[in-house]
Amino acid sequence: xxxxxxxxxxxxxxxxxxxxxxxxLNSAVHAARSVASGALGLARFATExxxxxxxxxxxxIANSILDTVVPVAVNAVVSRIDMNEIVAQADITPILDRxxxxxxxxxxxxxxxxxxxxxxxxxxxxxxxxxxxRFQAIQTDNFVSDIVDRIFFRRKMRATTPEVLVGHAxx
Amino acid sequence: MPPFSQFRKTFVPATQVHFSSLPERxxxxxxxxxxxxxxxxxxxxDIGLVALLVLGAWGGWEALRxxxxxxxxxxxxxxxxxxxxxxFTMWIYWTWSxxxxxxxxxxxxxxxRVQTKHGDSLGLGLAALRxxxxxxxxxxxxxxxxxxxxxxxxxxxxxxxxxxDWAPLLSKVDMTFTMEKNRTQGGN
Numbered sequence: 001x002x003x004x005x006x007x008x009x010x011x012x013x014x015x016x017x018x019x020x021x022x023x024x025l026n027s028a029v030h031a032a033r034s035v036a037s038g039a040l041g042l043a044r045f046a047t048e049x050x051x052x053x054x055x056x057x058x059x060x061i062a063n064s065i066l067d068t069v070v071p072v073a074v075n076a077v078v079s080r081i082d083m084n085e086i087v088a089q090a091d092i093t094p095i096l097d098r099x100x101x102x103x104x105x106x107x108x109x110x111x112x113x114x115x116x117x118x119x120x121x122x123x124x125x126x127x128x129x130x131x132x133x134r135f136q137a138i139q140t141d142n143f144v145s146d147i148v149d150r151i152f153f154r155r156k157m158r159a160t161t162p163e164v165l166v167g168h169a170x171x
Numbered sequence: 172m173p174p175f176s177q178f179r180k181t182f183v184p185a186t187q188v189h190f191s192s193l194p195e196r197x198x199x200x201x202x203x204x205x206x207x208x209x210x211x212x213x214x215x216x217d218i219g220l221v222a223l224l225v226l227g228a229w230g231g232w233e234a235l236r237x238x239x240x241x242x243x244x245x246x247x248x249x250x251x252x253x254x255x256x257x258x259f260t261m262w263i264y265w266t267w268s269x270x271x272x273x274x275x276x277x278x279x280x281x282x283x284r285v286q287t288k289h290g291d292s293l294g295l296g297l298a299a300l301r302x303x304x305x306x307x308x309x310x311x312x313x314x315x316x317x318x319x320x321x322x323x324x325x326x327x328x329x330x331x332x333x334x335x336d337w338a339p340l341l342s343k344v345d346m347t348f349t350m351e352k353n354r355t356q357g358g359n
Contacts, residue, residue: 107179
């Protein structure tokens with residue numbers, strides 16, 4: 001009598017790399033990670049929104065309080081103060097030292113074109129017919145003095161005001 | 172018109188600001204000695220003015236005489252006295268006008284000024300002397316054609332000169348001036 005198991009071979013197969021088991025693990029980890037990051041984002045969003053809302057509402061409240069209080073306070077102060085007296089007591093010299101006087105003067109002179117105003121108001125006579133007469137006399141003089149200087153063989157000629165001849169010949 | 176703030180940004184401060192009441196084309200000749208033609212025209216303008224004055228006064232006087240007198244007689248030989256009066260008036264007129272700023276009517280119209288060689292106005296004495304010499308020896312002006320410095324005989328004798336001055340003012344007011352600006356950039 002023999003044990004019937006003795007002659008039989010028992011084969012037990014244990015596979016360590018089960019495909020189904022690894023996939024399930026991976027997806028479980030992934031899901032957990034997603035949930036965690038979503039929860040974190042939500043928490044962050046909630047925090048930021050809360051902070052924002054709190055800040056803005058605080059600002060708004062503070063502003064509205066200041067808007068109400070400050071004019072009243074300032075009025076209360078100003079009504080008790082004589083501004084003119086304060087200004088009268090102020091030393092304006094250092095303030096004036098900071099004011100660019102010459103630049104302001106230049107600005108005004110440039111803006112109203114002072115030189116041309118002076119010219120127009122005083123020099124009107126010298127333009128037109130009288131000016132032409134004067135320049136013709138000058139040109140005649142230049143002509144005559146040139147001839148005389150040549151007659152006397154003068155090495156150094158008289159100044160014939162060349163600017164006049166060149167610049168103002170066409171009157 | 173730019174606002175001041177903008178002007179200030181772009182403004183480059185000039186070290187010299189030149190103001191002139193003279194017209195543009197007269198600046199190059201301002202202060203140069205004037206030649207014969209300009210001066211002789213001025214003289215003729217003055218002579219015309221004085222002649223007008225003297226003849227006008229004489230005509231007025233004769234008209235008055237005619238109205239007031241019953242037996243009016245035509246004036247006899249008035250030429251010489253009138254000429255003498257004319258010369259005298261000329262002397263007075265030039266003395267007066269040259270001493271108050273160096274410009275008679277003819278000078279003003281021709282843009283001339285009589286001054287000393289230092290550029291000063293003639294005093295009453297010098298003006299009277301120059302005026303007298305000009306009246307008694309008007310031909311002295313002819314020398315300004317020949318003279319290197321456009322000087323007439325009177326100018327040479329008295330040390331005066333006639334220059335261009337287009338400033339349209341009777342009295343000697345220097346309307347042309349240059350302003351020097353001393354700017355210190357960055358305050359101290």
